[in-house]
Amino acid sequence: MWPTILHRDAWRKNLAENVRKRKKTASRQAxxxxxxxxxxxxxxxxxxxIESILKQAGLTGPALYRHFSSKQEILDTICVNSMAYGLGQLVAIDDDETLAPEEKLRQLLKVRLDYLxxxxxQSHILSVSQVAHLSDAAREKxxxxxxxxxxxxxxxxKLLRPTVTDGELNVIFFSMQQLTLYGIWHYKRRSLMPAQEYRELLERMMWNTLMA
Incomplete structure (x- = not known):
């Protein structure tokens, strides 16, 4: 009986330690x-x-390579994770049956701007601006x-604008992408406006683009 209890306690402690280590590793990777x-x-x-990343992170080469095998893997992971996160947000909103079509689009703009x-x-900007440097596998994903x-x-x-054509959608999506990229880039480097005012302005511009 006692050996079984001791074995079970040891197993639980080992499991808890493994979970703690995984969380610590995930946090460091993030x-x-x-x-x-x-x-x-x-x-x-x-x-x-790679030295710039090591210096900023306060790591040595071997410590970094315990998490990522190369600079390429770091870029790929950043961009794939960013796109996956954005898609996950969209799916959650789109599948919410309690939201009306306009509410879904407005909620989508809100959560995207929260992220950006x-x-x-920066991860979203990279997934577009550095696409030429992605590996083939990451680019395909x-x-x-x-x-x-x-x-x-x-x-x-189309639920809000049933007559919009596929050609118009392409123009709208391209315009939204450029507006988002330049808007965030300008805000982070040159904007003198308070963050909340800038964000509200950008949100209005994005909505007007969707409705154009």
Missing amino acids: ELLEIAAKIFAEQGYKETG FGPSG IVAMQREYRARCGAML
């Missing part, structure tokens, strides 16, 4: 990705040496998620 995303966005992927104006906003994102957004918009 921190590294956030640091790398900021540096890539400011300096460019090709121009950034937050500490991880992102393109597939972008297709689903646009298809769902298009279907949501």
Whole structure:
């Protein structure tokens, strides 16, 4: 009896320790990705040496490579995670049957701007501006998620604007992408407006683009 109880207690302690280690590793990886995303966005992927990331993160090479095998894997992970997060937000809103079509679109704009104006906003910029430097595998994943994102957004918009054509949707989505990218880039580097005012202005402009 006692050996069984002791064995069970040891197993539980070991499980708890493994969970703690996994959480610590995941937290450190997220921190590294956030640091790398900021540096890539400011300096460019090709121009950034792995040493810059190590210095900013306060790590040695071996410590970094316990989390990621290369600078390429870091960029791929940042961009794929960013697109997956955005798609997850969209799916959750689109599947919410309590929301009317207009509420869904307005909620989508809100959560996207929450993300873009937050500490991880650089990741979205990278997924578009540094697409040429992604690996083929990462690019394929992102393109597939972008297709689903646009298809769902298009279907949501058509519920409000039944006569909108596919050609018009392409123009709307391209305009939204450019507005979002330049808007966030300008805010982070040059804007003298208070963050909340800038965000509200950008949200109105994005909504007007959807309804144009």
